Amino acid sequence: MKPILEVNGLSKRFKAHQALKGISFAVYPGEILCFLGPNGAGKSTTIHILSTALQADAGEIRFRGTPVAQETNGLKRSIGIVPQDLAIYEEISAEQNVRFFASLYGLKGKELQERTEEALAFVGLSDRKDDKPKTFSGGMKRRLNIACAIAHQPEVIIMDEPTVGIDPQSRNHILDSIRQLREQGATILYTTHYMEEVEEISTRIIIIDHGEIIASGTKEELKDRLAGEKLYEIVVDRTEGLNPDELYGISGVKQVRAVDNLLRIMTVSGIDNLDQIIVHLMQSGIKIQHLTSSAASLESVFLQITGRKLRD
Template sequence: MQAALTVKGLTKKFGTKVAVDDVSFTVPTGKILGLLGPNGAGKSTIINMVTGLLTKTSGEVTLFGTAMGPHDMGNRQRFGVVPQELAMFDDLSAEENVRYFGGLYGLRGAELRQSVAQALATVELTKHRKQRPKTFSGGMQRRLNIAMAIVHHPDLLFMDEPTVGIDPQSRNYILTAIEEMRARGITVIYTSHYMEEVERLADKIVIVDHGKVIASGTEEELVNLVMDQRRVTIVIDQPERVVVSELQQIAGVQQVTLNGVNLHIAVAIASNPLNQILMALIQRDIVVASVDQPRIDLETVFLNLTGRTLRD
């Protein structure tokens, strides 16, 4: 499958300061890429260079197999941008704002009317289409910003912190809309301060710090990158039948502790011997009441890789 976006060796210098340093990554078509990093890591600068809003110092950007040039309007028609800062006209209605941006992309007549209606419906603002955005809540304004970015049916959508400072209902509207876009084959580049959003949405994650890519992959691949051990707690009914030394002989088992009916086992993530452990217990007629494997979340991975939170 052809990549929607390929970034190779992207660099941006402001005088002697290197804001983005030799960044490379690929986004498969129809997938969501989560772009994570602490404040000031270079995420917005990367997006601004890729979309042509900022001139790159060096590097290559390829969109659907075609190299992006400084005045490549044909390629720019294929993507939409939801900026971190709201960009709309307060004196126009929501519908007029979306229509204006649709017109900038060359839509006219019936095609424009249909596209405007579809964009507003996607973010559930149809019944508010005649209202001016200055009367909207922050969440509704964010949703209108998205409608303006997707009115021309882009193949690729850049979303830079689209849910900052909004209510939970609007956040859910936006996340659901993004999932529906992916289902329609739209590729999304998504930056966020909220780990749970990236965990929910992203097929692939790129973590940036100090202008460099420090890790990339699926959530599972990133977990395996920083954590080589997982702890499992198994609740059993007859602890006297447990033979600890037998369990310790299973490949991948690193530590076994029996505390009452709770069997605590440290296992190597790479080998994942849980099935063998359960089989060994069953063979000794031990009934397993429950198995608990505490989830290693993206926040833990991020802190291990960067040593600081997104809000630092």
């Protein structure tokens, strides 16, 4: 599959501070690509450059293969940006806000009105459309910020930490909306420093720190590759008659613990040995009642590659 957006060697320096150190990545159609990184990692700088609000010192961005420097208009219409700092007008109604932004993207007349109403309904603000954002909660403002960016139905939606500091209900609403936008065919680039959100919505992850990409992959790949260990938790009818030595004989098995009817087997990830473990249990006359396989958490992955916790 061809990428919808390609970023090559993007660099940005603010005085003495090198905020981006030549990052490269691609965004593929239909994915929810999560850009995960702590404060100051360079997430917003990347997005400001993608939105053309900021100029890079070096690097190239291609949209559907064409350098964006050559087709800014097409790009504007195709991308919707939800900025980290709210970009809404407090003194005009929610509806007027959405109409204003959608009209900047060239919508007018009946289409403008329909898309505005759709966007407001989508973020759950139809009943507050005539109210001014200054009367809204933080979560409602965030949702309006999103409506303003998606009313023109862009192919790519870029969101910069849209759930920071809001109530759980608005947060869930936003995460659901993102999944829905993807189902409707949009491609999403989503920045966050919340692991739980990445766990919940990402189809792929890029971890960025100090202006560099330090890891990327699906959450399963990241956990598998970086943690190097996997845990099988197997509930069995009994553990008597089990010979741990034979389990240790299976390739990849590092540790076997039995507590009551729960068997915990730590194994090297990347080695397919579950079949052999199951066969061994069956041959010992032990019945499996439940089995789960879990990789290390994203938090531990981050800790391992950076030596720090994400929220330090």
